[in-house]
Amino acid sequence: MKKLAFVAAAGAVAVAGGVQADTLSDTIARGALNCGVNIGVPGFAEQADDGSWSGLDVDVCRAVAAAIFGDAGKVAYFPVNSSERFNKLNAGEYDLLSRNTTWTFSRDVDLGLSFQGVNYYDGQGFMVPTSLGVSSAADLGGATVCVQTGTTTELNLADFFADNGISYTPYVVTTAAETNEAYLAGLCDVYTTDASGLAANRTTFPDPSAHVILPEIVSKEPLGPVTRQGDEVWGDIVRWTLNSMIIAEELGVTSDNAAAMAADADAPAGVKRLLGVEGSYGAMLGLSDDAFLNSLSQVGNYAESFERNVGPDTAVGLDRGLNALWTNGGILYAPPFR
Amino acid sequence: MTTPNLSADGTAATLRSSGPRNIFATRWLRNILVQTFIVGLIVFAVVYFVNNAQVNLLRRSGNFGLGFMATPGSYDPSPFFPIPLKNNDLVFRFVALGYVNTIIVSLIGIFAATIMGFVMGLARLSNNWLIARAATVYVELLRNIPLAVWLLFAFALALTLPNIVASAPISGPLGLSISNEKIILPALKFGDGMGAETWLGFAPFDWQPFKTVSLQSSAMGMPLVGLLGLMLIGGGALLVITRRRDMMRAFNDRELDTLYVWLGLLAVGVVLLLVFGASMVMSVSNSVVFAATAFYLLLWAILFLIIFAISNRIEAQERATDAPGIKSIGIIYRTIAGIVLIVLALMIETSVPPMTSWTMFWVFVAGLMIANCFSTLLDIRAQAIQNRTGDRPHTLLYQLAIFVVVVGAVFVVLGGPIGISVPEPNKFGRYTANSGGLQIVNGFWILVAALAIYTSAFIAETVRAGIQAVDRGQTEAARSVGMRPSQITNLIVIPQALRVIIPPLNSQYMNLMKNSSLAAIISFPEITSIFHGTILNQKGHAIEITAIIMLAYLTNSLLISAVMNTINERVKLVER
Ligand SMILES: N[C@@H](CCC(=O)N[C@@H](CS)C(=O)NCC(=O)O)C(=O)O
Numbered sequence: 001m002k003k004l005a006f007v008a009a010a011g012a013v014a015v016a017g018g019v020q021a022d023t024l025s026d027t028i029a030r031g032a033l034n035c036g037v038n039i040g041v042p043g044f045a046e047q048a049d050d051g052s053w054s055g056l057d058v059d060v061c062r063a064v065a066a067a068i069f070g071d072a073g074k075v076a077y078f079p080v081n082s083s084e085r086f087n088k089l090n091a092g093e094y095d096l097l098s099r100n101t102t103w104t105f106s107r108d109v110d111l112g113l114s115f116q117g118v119n120y121y122d123g124q125g126f127m128v129p130t131s132l133g134v135s136s137a138a139d140l141g142g143a144t145v146c147v148q149t150g151t152t153t154e155l156n157l158a159d160f161f162a163d164n165g166i167s168y169t170p171y172v173v174t175t176a177a178e179t180n181e182a183y184l185a186g187l188c189d190v191y192t193t194d195a196s197g198l199a200a201n202r203t204t205f206p207d208p209s210a211h212v213i214l215p216e217i218v219s220k221e222p223l224g225p226v227t228r229q230g231d232e233v234w235g236d237i238v239r240w241t242l243n244s245m246i247i248a249e250e251l252g253v254t255s256d257n258a259a260a261m262a263a264d265a266d267a268p269a270g271v272k273r274l275l276g277v278e279g280s281y282g283a284m285l286g287l288s289d290d291a292f293l294n295s296l297s298q299v300g301n302y303a304e305s306f307e308r309n310v311g312p313d314t315a316v317g318l319d320r321g322l323n324a325l326w327t328n329g330g331i332l333y334a335p336p337f338r
Numbered sequence: 339m340t341t342p343n344l345s346a347d348g349t350a351a352t353l354r355s356s357g358p359r360n361i362f363a364t365r366w367l368r369n370i371l372v373q374t375f376i377v378g379l380i381v382f383a384v385v386y387f388v389n390n391a392q393v394n395l396l397r398r399s400g401n402f403g404l405g406f407m408a409t410p411g412s413y414d415p416s417p418f419f420p421i422p423l424k425n426n427d428l429v430f431r432f433v434a435l436g437y438v439n440t441i442i443v444s445l446i447g448i449f450a451a452t453i454m455g456f457v458m459g460l461a462r463l464s465n466n467w468l469i470a471r472a473a474t475v476y477v478e479l480l481r482n483i484p485l486a487v488w489l490l491f492a493f494a495l496a497l498t499l500p501n502i503v504a505s506a507p508i509s510g511p512l513g514l515s516i517s518n519e520k521i522i523l524p525a526l527k528f529g530d531g532m533g534a535e536t537w538l539g540f541a542p543f544d545w546q547p548f549k550t551v552s553l554q555s556s557a558m559g560m561p562l563v564g565l566l567g568l569m570l571i572g573g574g575a576l577l578v579i580t581r582r583r584d585m586m587r588a589f590n591d592r593e594l595d596t597l598y599v600w601l602g603l604l605a606v607g608v609v610l611l612l613v614f615g616a617s618m619v620m621s622v623s624n625s626v627v628f629a630a631t632a633f634y635l636l637l638w639a640i641l642f643l644i645i646f647a648i649s650n651r652i653e654a655q656e657r658a659t660d661a662p663g664i665k666s667i668g669i670i671y672r673t674i675a676g677i678v679l680i681v682l683a684l685m686i687e688t689s690v691p692p693m694t695s696w697t698m699f700w701v702f703v704a705g706l707m708i709a710n711c712f713s714t715l716l717d718i719r720a721q722a723i724q725n726r727t728g729d730r731p732h733t734l735l736y737q738l739a740i741f742v743v744v745v746g747a748v749f750v751v752l753g754g755p756i757g758i759s760v761p762e763p764n765k766f767g768r769y770t771a772n773s774g775g776l777q778i779v780n781g782f783w784i785l786v787a788a789l790a791i792y793t794s795a796f797i798a799e800t801v802r803a804g805i806q807a808v809d810r811g812q813t814e815a816a817r818s819v820g821m822r823p824s825q826i827t828n829l830i831v832i833p834q835a836l837r838v839i840i841p842p843l844n845s846q847y848m849n850l851m852k853n854s855s856l857a858a859i860i861s862f863p864e865i866t867s868i869f870h871g872t873i874l875n876q877k878g879h880a881i882e883i884t885a886i887i888m889l890a891y892l893t894n895s896l897l898i899s900a901v902m903n904t905i906n907e908r909v910k911l912v913e914r
Pocket of ligand 1: 038039040041080099100101102103148151174175177193194197198201221
């Protein structure tokens, strides 16, 4: 008994000692980036049969790993559902959460998280079976709606129906897999989540063409990578890795030409800075100067990642839309790299 | 007292030590020192952890405390609650209703598990080979596969039932249907034909404070130390009560069923006071709501104490006399008082405006309980006649008549407020909260059934062990005095077996109650999935939320223990 109490007290002191975080050195010492991702949303985070991961969100993990280690493969993936993602991030299970997570005030301020930018501008939509004969969200009065718990979706849903004075019955479930199951089994008439998520999940249905996504977009869902509050250096690394992918698209740097452009003495100054030929931006982050050369040649720029995972040629088939560069009519805009 | 007493305090040690008095050789002093040291360490560890959590959480998000309990829940949960819950209700209400669901599921589960467990336990001992084997298979199959797997299996199976919209559900008359979503039955409708909003023509309470209020979250928080302290005190008090034999005896002298009422009321009170009390301390800006609530709670507590005191008086009288009159007064008094307190607590808890259909329901329950009082009176009279003449008059018909008359009277007094509500689907072919009828969602009955069936396997084993522990000689002796087999089971074997069965039954009940937290995997909302699954994710406050959930389960466990200990005291050998 005495011993036990003593051990407890000693443990308490030890825990208190280890609070200060230096995520970068911890990650380097570990040899892999711990990254929280979606359990499975086609195009955003998906695990192939051989165990490898791919997707727009996964590419952020891979790019950060490449910037740190020079190897995009050094990622340990932690698939999480929506209701446990922040707890596990705060508990230190992983250091980066890249899982179609909406940047909101209360998450940023109240939950103690730091959002490091936006890698997909989205909005909440509704999907119904074509056979329901509904063409607008305004006709959904009385419907039962499947929604996933712990998301902004369930909050928007309540607001949308209350604001429009429409009654509905929510059916709240825990994971996307359960949502799909419930929707397909007819436990609800309507499936709601981020529009990208609707398109992605629809690809997994037995007959995708039997379901329509209604035209209304009822919310803003800027999705982006998240870190714990309190480690600014780590936050900078994630934010600028994402920015570098967008800037690379602006500058025309791709995975194919990155190495050649780095070697090209006549390359534009912006490219030289980005690829670590001029200035030592990598070192300012505590990384090597060729950090972004590595991430860009292994993962590619934003456009490449988009086309590869969710673009029009993939099963998910999303248009760039808002996610086009600001110069192309979208709102994708990264601060200058200098 | 010259003989050294080795088993007692310092005397012996002092006698033995020849040198200068070593204070550590004094046992009581040594004990005190050691225990002070240990307690000190524990207190230090607790304070340290709490402080550590507070400091680090503060650094991360700047607010730590129960303030979030008074903010709106912000999402619409699945409508699987006894009363409606909306997104602008306070978090406290979400949690309270989640807790209510936990309790409902646990109580029904315990009831069903006990019956099935006894049946299966007896079946395993049956002389009929087939029945005995079937029971063995039942037990082995159930207890060797985890409950979570059973739940998922049952839910997946239920999903294969016909869908209510797409294909014709299994249906019957009066809107009855079974589908992969829910079971729908016609229901009794209370409150029809009442017209007026309230029964008395005016509202006895102003329920406004309990309606949803959108409050700004106030950042002030009550430190966790207070909560932990309350938890310890509450838990400690209950433990002391369950441990102290003399206290239990005092409880035992009372009617058993009344004891349940008291304990239940006490539990509701303690939980409400704890949570509301904590909320009161924490924020001044919400004081209006909480002051009103606290006021009603205070009223409730005062009423409780008065009733308790009067009840004690009557009981003292009861013990002093054999007059059936006094006994019956006691019974009637306690029953009615219990009902009043329950209804009041429920009104405060759920903020149901008076005289909605729910209140009508309670009035009916009250009617039934009053009828119960009268039939108890009949029993007492029958007993008296039996004592006098040796013949017990038949009471069954009279008792039935009493039930019919009393319930009928309540019915008439309320203006015949009853009808049949036949469920109607809406334009999507679905049944919603407004469709009428009794709708039992699959998640609910699957959860209750899985919990009950699973636990019944363990109870069956306990029952079998208990029965086998009764000496064969008892049965043989009973047979030799000419008892019938049913009499032997009911009068000789079961009463003795209960002594062995009750203690392990306690832990089975607790297991069932705690296992109800698996509801999350089939999307049925109870306290864990609401509070830990959703609210925690939307609002943060992991430590506070987990602590409150722990408190809720702890309270439930202690209550189950208290009730089971009482029953145990009753069935165990009476030592005179
Ligand atoms: N963007 C929203 C919703 C994100 C979300 O969790 N979406 C669901 C529906 S697509 C999902 O990804 N579920 C995957 C899973 O639980 O496996 C948020 O951050 O709260």
